[in-house]
Amino acid sequence: MKKPILLSILALALFMFIQCSSNDLPAELLPETVTDADGNIYNTIKIGDQIWMLENLRTTTFNDGTPISEYTFGNDWYNANNPFAYYQWADTSDLNNLYDEQLPFDFYGAMYNEASIASGKLAPIGWRIPTEQDFIELQNYISNDGQSDNEGTALKSTSGWLPSENNGTDIYGFNALPNGYVSAFGGATGAPVISTWATTRTDPTPPTRRMVNIMGSTIEFADNSVFLGAGVRCIKVQ
Secondary structure, X not given: OHHHHHHHHHHHHHHHHHHHXXXXXXXXXXXXXXXXXXXXXEEEEEEOOEEEEXXXXXXXXXXXXXXXXXXXXXXXXXXXXOOOOEEEEOOOOOOOOOOOXXXXXXXXXXXXXXXXXXXXXXXXXXXXXXXXXHHHHHHHHHHHHHHOOOHHHHHEOOOOOOOOOOOOOOOOOOOEXXXXXXXXXXXXXXXXXXXXXXXXXXXXXXXXXXXXXXXXOOEEEEEEEOOOEEEOOOEEOO
16 A cells, blocks of 8 residues: 555656746747748747747848848948848858858848838737847846846857857857847948847937847847847747
8 A cells, every 4th residue: 555655655746846847947948930931930939928039030031021132232231311121141251260060151140231120020920029128028037037147148159159258158048149240331240259139229319229239248238320230039929
């Protein structure tokens, strides 16, 4: 009689351990995926109450089926009088030999100019470009999870960053890669130094867009000129 009782106790203890372990996970990799207008498939992750894409957006088509033009040198990356949507691929030249293999052209995702970001049509249906408050909520969750003043490191990828900027711990699986940014002259630069993502917030005077930057151990928010280009990490509409 004692043996069945003992087995029952052990089974209950194991169940409670599994339940506690799953509830204590800081992030949850979801089986749900999302597909953009080009057919690119992205994995998703839940951190706190938010659901994020696990990669930077790399669509070359708006969610209404309209193609986005690829930027070529000689065009205006930003033109206030005649806004035109462009994308280009982040710089993948590995001059510092941080990777043993050649990087695919879309490794860091696409970089978008102001007209593309402001279109309201970049994110797949059911998803959106995050607001500044979305990133603040993510930052606060990570900070309250024991990573205060270390939120950037907790989101950064474990490889691919210059030694001066330090690799991250990526403890949430967010895999923030140093995608760099696009200068006012249309040149992709800054990889593997900084992650930049656009938010939805803009200010007219001077014309700026709020950006999220990660270089060191923390997350920084800055008003960047709309002349610059950045990556996009989408969040699910809830």
